[in-house]
Amino acid sequence: MLVALAGIIFPILPGSPVAIITMIAWAWIIGSTASWATGIVAAALALMGWSASLVLTGRTMRRERIPNTPILIATAAAIVGLFVIPFFGIFIGFALGLFGAEYYRRRDAMAAFRSSLEALKAMGIGMLVELGCIITAIAVFGVGVLIHFLTAA
Template identity: 35%
Template sequence: MDTDSLVTLVAGLLIVAGIVGVLMPVLPALPLCWGGVLLWAIFDDAGLGRWVVLGIATALTLIGTVIKYAWPGRNLKRTGVPNSTLLAGGVLGLVGFFVVPVVGLIGGFVLGVWLAERLRLGDSRLAWPSTKDALKAAGLAMLVELGVGLAIALTWVIGLAVV
């Protein structure tokens, strides 16, 4: 196997790992996708086109990261769910991930958000709508991240074919 093929294979594996990282939030999804394109751009002999592909991937990564946090965050502010609630969900989600791998992440997040809202609002019935809003926001962030990860992958594949 020559060096270019090895670099392309490793770059592709990084991009796939990034896309999987959307579903397993322990992996940094967009940085892995971008890192795969960066590796390919630096070490592959694809000429100027590889830098164009890296520029597009960089723009997608930056714009996607901003949208990933801003859009769901704006929706949560409208519903009145504070950042501390999401922090509680994230902490319990992380604990849940290690207690019950993968499934515990989601369960821990839901439980953490619900408990934080239960404490904040003082009523279980009021905590559930806030929990659903937080879950919708987390789902939206994941969809944005998945879309951007797939767009980076598509850009890279087009770059492989054209360059």
């Protein structure tokens, strides 16, 4: 579950899919009613956060008319930034890569800045929603583990 949290903050690993797989795998391995109820509810919360993040970000990208190419360029710049500036480089690289790609596409610095800022805000809000859902899923998981072991004893 900690890997899932890290995957949301540092999008190198897919955070929500890791959480969903972890919840269902735990429920399957334990096999109790409490574990299955917990696993399904927690996986549904993670899926809800993942979906909300994708919908919020996608809607803003369409509204700002940002195609996938600037996002791919920004992702490549984020990976380079991760190695150039440890920890913060992923965020700085993504922002600079997005602005650079938007500037190249639009040929207007202010329009590129506005669309890049809107895209970054949308992605940030999406990450916060997804993070909140994963934290709630972890809380449900913790309660489910406690219920399972209290009823098993």
